[in-house]
Amino acid sequence: MGKSLPPLTWIRSFEAAARTLSFTAAAEEIGLTQSAVSQQVKSLEMRLGTALFVRRPRSLALTDAGRKLLPEVGSALEALAAAAGRVDASASGDILTVATSVSIAQWVIAPYLSDFTRRHPEVRVRLLSAIWPDDFHASHADVQVRFGSKKQVGQGAVRLMPDRLVPVKSPTVAGDVFDLPLIEAVGTSSGWGTWFEKQGLRRQPGVFVDTFGMALQLAVHGSGVALVSELLTTHAIAAGLVERAHACSVDSNEGYYLSSNAANPAARLFHDWLVALVAEQAPKVADVSD
Numbered sequence: 001m002g003k004s005l006p007p008l009t010w011i012r013s014f015e016a017a018a019r020t021l022s023f024t025a026a027a028e029e030i031g032l033t034q035s036a037v038s039q040q041v042k043s044l045e046m047r048l049g050t051a052l053f054v055r056r057p058r059s060l061a062l063t064d065a066g067r068k069l070l071p072e073v074g075s076a077l078e079a080l081a082a083a084a085g086r087v088d089a090s091a092s093g094d095i096l097t098v099a100t101s102v103s104i105a106q107w108v109i110a111p112y113l114s115d116f117t118r119r120h121p122e123v124r125v126r127l128l129s130a131i132w133p134d135d136f137h138a139s140h141a142d143v144q145v146r147f148g149s150k151k152q153v154g155q156g157a158v159r160l161m162p163d164r165l166v167p168v169k170s171p172t173v174a175g176d177v178f179d180l181p182l183i184e185a186v187g188t189s190s191g192w193g194t195w196f197e198k199q200g201l202r203r204q205p206g207v208f209v210d211t212f213g214m215a216l217q218l219a220v221h222g223s224g225v226a227l228v229s230e231l232l233t234t235h236a237i238a239a240g241l242v243e244r245a246h247a248c249s250v251d252s253n254e255g256y257y258l259s260s261n262a263a264n265p266a267a268r269l270f271h272d273w274l275v276a277l278v279a280e281q282a283p284k285v286a287d288v289s290d
Contacts, residue, residue: 006044006047006048007210009040009210010047011044011073011077012030012077013026013030013037013044014040014041014044014069015070015073015074015077016029016030017037017041017053017060018052018053018062018066018069018073019070019074021059021060021061023037023041023060032187033187033188033189035186036186036187036210040210041053048065050063050065051065051066052066052069053066094124095124095126096123096125096126096143096264096266096267096270097141097142097143098125098126098127098128098141098142098144098145099130099143099145100127100130100143100144100145100146101129101130101211102129102211102213103211103212103213103214103216103232103256104145104147104213104231104232104256105127105129106213107216107232107233107235107236108231108234108235108274108278109127109274111235111239112277113125115273116270116273119273120266120269120273123266125270128141130144130146142260142261142264142266142270143258143260143270143271144157144259145160145256145274146256146259147254147255147256147257148254148255148257149253149255150257156259157257157259158258158259158275159256159257159258160256160257160275160278162230162231163230163231163256164229164251164252165190165191165195165229165249165251165252166227166228166230166233167195167225167227167244167245167248167249168216168219168225168236168237168242168243168244169219169224169225169226170219170220170242170243171240171242171243173224176225176246177225178203180224180225181205181206181207181223181224181225182203182204182205182206182207182224182227183205183207183215183218183226184205184207184208184209184215184227185208185209185210185211185212185214185227186209186210187210188253189253189254190250190251190252190254191205192205192227195248195250198250207224212226212228212232213228213232215227216228216232216233216236219242220236220241220242226242227250229252229255229256234281234282235281258271258274258275
């Protein structure tokens with residue numbers, strides 16, 4: 001096997017930034033924060049061992065390596081999008097397509113999907129893991145659950161609650177948030193820096209991931225304390241996989257937004273089921289004040 005490829009998220013951030021010559025414009029296009037795009041590009045540069053951009057105070061310019069890489073990456077992404085579109089077009093039209101972030105699929109929908117299928121055995125469900133805005137547009141999904149700000153997800157979407165950021169760890173791990181390793185989900189405007197600021201302290205995370213779901217998974221396996229959306233922790237806490245590592249929580253500017261095709265009866269069923277599920281599970285998580 002040849003050398004492993006860099007993560008597709010890094011490549012997508014580079015392509016958007018190289019095409020627009022702006023980390024800010026790239027972030028708006030692909031639905032991430034400017035800092036997340038910048039960090040992913042920097043990670044790609046470290047992986048390749050060469051600079052791809054010349055960073056100026058108010059602009060970007062491509063290096064020779066960046067100019068060489070851009071057309072290759074652009075054509076590869078176009079080929080991937082075309083291949084995905086062909087597969088999606090071949091799907092049966094009588095299946096309810098739910099495009100959702102991997103974190104929601106794993107930690108919110110998967111533990112309770114059997115309840116939906118038991119209630120509605122006539123509905124066949126296809127779950128699509130979607131990350132980039134392009135993924136949602138290409139999926140033509142009947143139901144979507146997207147992560148981001150209200151501006152990023154658009155009109156008509158319902159924010160799923162609770163969405164404050166809470167610290168969790170495995171019950172098998174001794175210690176607390178002040179001495180265990182910290183796991184940070186990058187690409188959000190709130191994080192451990194915000195949390196420790198409320199405590200009047202400063203600590204640096206030691207592990208970085210790109211989704212709350214992965215941060216929660218690492219906490220389950222005892223890798224440290226993860227600061228994640230409270231929405232994702234409900235099942236994990238109820239199942240004894242994690243526990244609150246501290247009572248304090250912080251607001252999140254980003255969240256998970258649900259939208260559906262109101263003209264599709266099956267989509268309305270899934271939409272209402274998920275809203276009711278989240279509302280039912282929410283009281284089981286302690287409501288902690290500042």
